[in-house]
Amino acid sequence: MSDREDITFESGGERCAAWLYPAKSPSSPIVVLGHGLGAIREMRLDAFAQRFADAGYACLVFDYRNFGSSGGEPRQLLDIKRQLDDWAAAIGYARTVDGVDPERVVLWGTSFGGGHVIVAGARDRRVAAIISQCPFTDGQASVRAANPLGLAKATGLALRDAAGALLGRGPTMVATVGPPGSAALMATPDAEPGYLAIAPDGAPFRNEVAARFALHVGFHRPGRQAVNLGCPALFQLCESDSVAPAKAAEKDARKAPKGEVVTYPYGHFDIYVGAPFEHVVADQLAFLGRHVPVADRQELA
Template sequence: MSSKNSERSQPSDIYFNSGDLKCSAYLYRPDQQLPSPIIIMAHGLGGTRKMRLTAFAERFVAAGYACLVFDYRHFGDSEGQPRQLLDINRQLEDWKAAIAYARQLSGIDHSKIILWGSSFSGGHVLATAAQDSNIRAVISQCPFTDGLSSSLVMNPVTSLKLTALALRDRIGAVLGNEPVMVPLSATPGNTALMNAADAHSGSLELTQYDPDYKNYVAARFALDIIRYYPGRQAKKIKAPVLYCVCETDSVAPSKATLRYANQTPEKEIKRYHYGHFEIYIGDAFEHVVNDQINFLKRTVAI
C-alpha cells in the first residue's frame, strides 16, 4: 500500500490490491482521535471517483465518518487493460477488495463499515452487503436493481444495435482484437447505453469534474446488463439500508427499485422528484446528502 499525503484534513491518494491489479482511491479521515466508522464509495456506470463523489465524501467526513472512494479496475486512475472494460463480476470483486482494505486500516472502527453506491454501484452495494453480514449500513442512491427493467426503457432499435456491437466485441475479444467501444451516453435516437432525454446532458454535468473521463466502454457489457438483478438479493441484507429513489428516474426505473426496497428487512425509503442525474448537484444534492447524514447518525453513531 502507498500514500502520497498523510494530512488527516485532506484525502490521501492511496491504492489497494484487487486481484493482481491496483485500485486507486482517496482515503478521507475526520479530524478526531477516536476510531472512525468508514464509508466505502464508488461510482456508477463508467463513472470515476472525481465525478462528484468527493462532494459527498467531504460532507460525510465533516460529520465524523472516514471515507474510502475508489475507482474500479480498468477505469479512472486504477490499473487494468484493456481500458474501459466494464465487467460486473470484476467490479464486485473490487468492492470486496475495498472492504478487506478498510478492515486492516488503523484508526478505523472495523465494526462500522458502511457501503455507499449510486446508480450502477447502488446495485453493487446491495449485492455486496447481501453476502457480508458484517456490513453495518448501506446507502443505495438511485440504484440499478433490475436488468430487464433498465433494458426495457431503451428503444428496441437501439437495443438491437447494442446487441450487435456487443457480439462483435465479445467475439473480437476471443480472437485477441481491440475492444469495440460504445458510448455510455448520447442524445435520444443515438446508440449508447444511456440515451434518455436527460442522460447525455446529465452526464456532461458530472464529467466536467473529471477532464480525463471517457464516454465509452467495451460494448460486450451490453450482453451482461440484462442478466444482472442485484435487487433480488436485498431481502438477504442484515444491515439497515437507506434507499434514495428518484421517482422520475430514466435509467434505473423506480418501480422495480421500490419493489425490491420493500422486500429489504431493515430499510428506510426516501423518494425524490429529482431525475437520475440531478441528485449529484445543487439543491438536489443538498437535500439528499442531508438525508443520508441523518440516516448515518441514527444507524451508525460516531
C-alpha cells in the first residue's frame, strides 16, 4: 500500500478528515475523491485511491462534514450546499499539496458524489477533469424510481424532522438504506445488501441521515450543470441502476461538451468490488492517461 497520511482541512469553520496519498514526482496531478449518500471514505474509496496512487497520482480522499471522521454537528446532517462547499474546500486544499500541479486537479465522485463533481467542475473552471461514477443527476428521476410506500414513510419522517429543527430539537433520522417498502432513502431490493456490504467493521459509519434531506432530494438536479463543464468528463453509468436511473443520467451526460459516456451491465452497488470494480477502475485509469497523464507535456518533451 502507498504511504498515506491522515490530514484535515477546514470547510465552513469545521474540520474535514481526509487521507492524503502524496505526490511521487514534481508537478503531479491529484485526484480528489468523495463518496455518495451518507457514505464515508472507508466504504471502498481507499481501493480506488490506491489504484490511482499506484499509477503515480496523488490523491485526497475526504469525509463530508457531519459524517465519518469529520467534524460538524448535528451528526448525519446531509446538506447539499454544505457538501458542495466541502468539495470546494477540498479542491482548494488539494492545490496546496506539496508536489502537486494546481492546474491538474481531477474530481472523482460516485453516486450522490457523482452529481456533486458535475456541479463542482462546472463552478471551478480550473478543474482538469472529472470522473462521475453511477451518478445521481436527477432527483425527480430518482423519486419516480423509488418505492411509493417507502417514499411516503420517509417523507413523514422528513416533515417531523423539519418541524423539530424549527423548534431546536435534535434530528429525526431516516435509514439510508433498508428493505423494499421501508422508511429508507434507498429501499430497492439491491440497496441494503449492496450498500452495507462495503461498510467495513469498525468504521465510523451509521446507516441513517437526518430525515429532512428527503424534502430536498427531489429538487436536486446536478446533471443540468453538465452542459457547463469545460473539462473532459467521464460518465460511468450502470444499466441496471436502481437508485440513479441511467436513462436520465445519460441524457444529462451527453450534454457535456467534452463528455465521454460509458455504460456497464451492472447495478448501482456492484461496481465497488470484484470484476465490476476492476472494469470501471481500468476505464478510469485509461481516461486519466488520455487527459491528465502523470507526466505533463513539459516532462514528456
